[in-house]
Amino acid sequence: MLNIVIFGAPGSGKGTQSERIVEKFGINHISTGDVLRAEIKKGTELGKTAKGYIDQGQLLPDELIIDILASTLDSFKESKGVIFDGFPRTIAQAEALKKMLAERGQEVSVMLDLDVPEEELMTRLIKRGQESGRADDNEETIKKRLVVYHSQTAPLIDWYKNEGKYQHIHGLGTMDAIFADIVATVEKL
Numbered sequence: 598m599l600n601i602v603i604f605g606a607p608g609s610g611k612g613t614q615s616e617r618i619v620e621k622f623g624i625n626h627i628s629t630g631d632v633l634r635a636e637i638k639k640g641t642e643l644g645k646t647a648k649g650y651i652d653q654g655q656l657l658p659d660e661l662i663i664d665i666l667a668s669t670l671d672s673f674k675e676s677k678g679v680i681f682d683g684f685p686r687t688i689a690q691a692e693a694l695k696k697m698l699a700e701r702g703q704e705v706s707v708m709l710d711l712d713v714p715e716e717e718l719m720t721r722l723i724k725r726g727q728e729s730g731r732a733d734d735n736e737e738t739i740k741k742r743l744v745v746y747h748s749q750t751a752p753l754i755d756w757y758k759n760e761g762k763y764q765h766i767h768g769l770g771t772m773d774a775i776f777a778d779i780v781a782t783v784e785k786l
């Protein structure tokens with residue numbers, strides 16, 4: 598069972614590399630951001646709640662996200678593993694994930710930390726906002742997302758180091774070079 602947490606600041610390439618990892622290793626993909634954006638598009642109650650937080654660059658409450666994750670995980674039958682993209686984002690979420698996997702006789706195999714300088718993150722996200730119109734890709738909201746990342750999410754780096762699961766990935770360069778580094782890291786496990 599290959600359970601990968603793909604980690605990094607907004608714009609670090611989690612979604613981009615997840616797609617490639619899914620194709621290469623044949624595992625399932627959970628992106629909490631994608632789930633929430635789909636709910637917003639459908640106009641559900643969850644979507645309305647999510648929009649309020651996403652537009653402000655804030656995290657949704659842990660309980661809400663943990664429930665979404667648990668039901669998505671249950672929907673994967675005979676899975677070879679999962680890539681968790683955008684989850685966990687807080688220590689409480691990491692603890693919940695550990696418990697959920699343990700209940701299924703599993704654990705996180707590795708946490709891949711895509712490390713990208715802040716200036717590059719801003720450049721990538723502004724460009725994506727211009728091209729795709731993603732609502733939270735504007736300068737003001739990106740700055741808020743980065744503050745939230747540093748205060749609430751980055752502490753997970755030490756948390757996963759303590760778990761012995763942390764792997765640093767240099768996230769600057771071509772998508773192919775970064776992917777090759779990820780594959781080499783995962784194949785060494």
Ligand code: AP5
Nearest residue numbers: 607608609610611612613629630651655656657683721725
């Ligand atoms: P989410 O959708 O998870 O957004 P994010 O973490 O801000 O990440 P992004 O999707 O912006 O970036 P990414 O790292 O996936 O990079 P990507 O591959 O797209 O979350 C959105 C919001 O939902 C949160 O702010 C929060 O409100 C809520 N939320 C989600 N999960 C939550 C949770 N667990 N708890 C609470 N709230 C939650 O790449 C970015 C761009 O760069 C793309 O255009 C791409 O083409 C380009 N790019 C990628 N790699 C490279 C490269 N090597 N060189 C040049 N460009 C590149």
